Amino acid sequence: MSSKTLGFIGTGVLASSIIHGICGAPKLSGTRIVVSPRNAGRASELASMYRNVTVASSNQEVLDASDWVAISVVPAVAESVVRELLFRPDHTVISVLATKRLDIVNSWMSPVARLFRMVPMPFIARGIGPITLYPADDEIEKFFGNLGRVIVMDEEPQVELTNAITSVTNATYTVIETVANWGEKNGLPRDKALDYTISYFEAMLSQISDGRSSDLARFVEERTPGGLNDTVMRLITSRGGFDLWAEGLDAAIKKSRADYL
Numbered sequence: 030m031s032s033k034t035l036g037f038i039g040t041g042v043l044a045s046s047i048i049h050g051i052c053g054a055p056k057l058s059g060t061r062i063v064v065s066p067r068n069a070g071r072a073s074e075l076a077s078m079y080r081n082v083t084v085a086s087s088n089q090e091v092l093d094a095s096d097w098v099a100i101s102v103v104p105a106v107a108e109s110v111v112r113e114l115l116f117r118p119d120h121t122v123i124s125v126l127a128t129k130r131l132d133i134v135n136s137w138m139s140p141v142a143r144l145f146r147m148v149p150m151p152f153i154a155r156g157i158g159p160i161t162l163y164p165a166d167d168e169i170e171k172f173f174g175n176l177g178r179v180i181v182m183d184e185e186p187q188v189e190l191t192n193a194i195t196s197v198t199n200a201t202y203t204v205i206e207t208v209a210n211w212g213e214k215n216g217l218p219r220d221k222a223l224d225y226t227i228s229y230f231e232a233m234l235s236q237i238s239d240g241r242s243s244d245l246a247r248f249v250e251e252r253t254p255g256g257l258n259d260t261v262m263r264l265i266t267s268r269g270g271f272d273l274w275a276e277g278l279d280a281a282i283k284k285s286r287a288d289y290l
């Protein structure tokens with residue numbers, strides 16, 4: 030059971046998702062959480078939902094009450110918010126700022142024991158999904174391992190690449206919707222088209238999601254020449270459909286790098 034106090038500077042969408050995840054994880058039930066007062070509605074809602082969440086009266090009060098501090102404001106205001114704060118040398122600080130390198134964040138702060146960069150996604154509320162961490166740390170991996178799959182990066186630029194990968198979210202949902210819509214258009218009732226398609230995608234992901242990444246190439250290649258799957262693969266490949274996904278990711282990383290200050 031964890032007995033640390035985790036503070037959040039910024040109580041927005043992502044901070045709330047992390048807090049829901051922590052409060053729903055039995056092994057983290059001893060964690061105390063302190064949130065900043067800004068976004069009062071969300072902060073007080075979290076405090077009323079969970080006994081272990083309290084709302085501080087200022088950002089500095091969050092720091093003073095916490096062992097670990099998550100910086101979870103939007104990148105545009107982060108520097109001015111962080112520069113006003115006095116960190117303790119024993120603080121562990123986790124930046125979830127999507128577009129700020131650690132050396133930049135570090136330059137805003139008084140010295141702290143440990144500084145990490147993390148990219149959780151809102152799925153964390155349900156205890157699922159990848160959580161990018163840089164650099165490695167056993168204690169942080171163990172704690173957040175209760176909230177998803179912690180994937181440690183060897184070098185900070187790798188964090189940007191995982192960030193870019195998250196940009197396929199809407200396109201992927203659209204693929205699923207396109208398949209279900211096709212089923213409906215051709216005669217399946219809407220609910221059955223959705224139910225079948227979502228369950229099929231779920232099963233496909235489950236087949237490759239146990240860390241057996243070497244199996245992916247086999248699943249990609251395994252099909253009967255001239256069969257139904259082969260027909261679809263040939264058509265989409267010949268029209269550059271898969272290349273477009275890589276192009277989309279190229280555009281996303283370019284944009285993400287341009288957003289760095």
Ligand SMILES: NC(=O)c1ccc[n+]([C@@H]2O[C@H](COP(=O)([O-])OP(=O)(O)OC[C@H]3O[C@@H](n4cnc5c(N)ncnc54)[C@H](OP(=O)(O)O)[C@@H]3O)[C@@H](O)[C@H]2O)c1
Nearest residue numbers: 039040041042043044065067068101102103104125126127
């Ligand atoms: N959302 C995601 O899926 C996601 C994924 C990965 C990383 N991130 C990163 O997570 C961070 C937070 O994103 P988000 O989506 O949670 O944004 P958000 O919902 O806009 O939350 C940011 C919060 O910070 C608060 N805030 C603004 N100024 C503040 C101050 N001076 N002191 C304390 N709090 C202040 C805002 O309050 P008000 O509402 O009152 O303005 C808001 O509640 C960003 O850096 C983003 O790059 C987000």
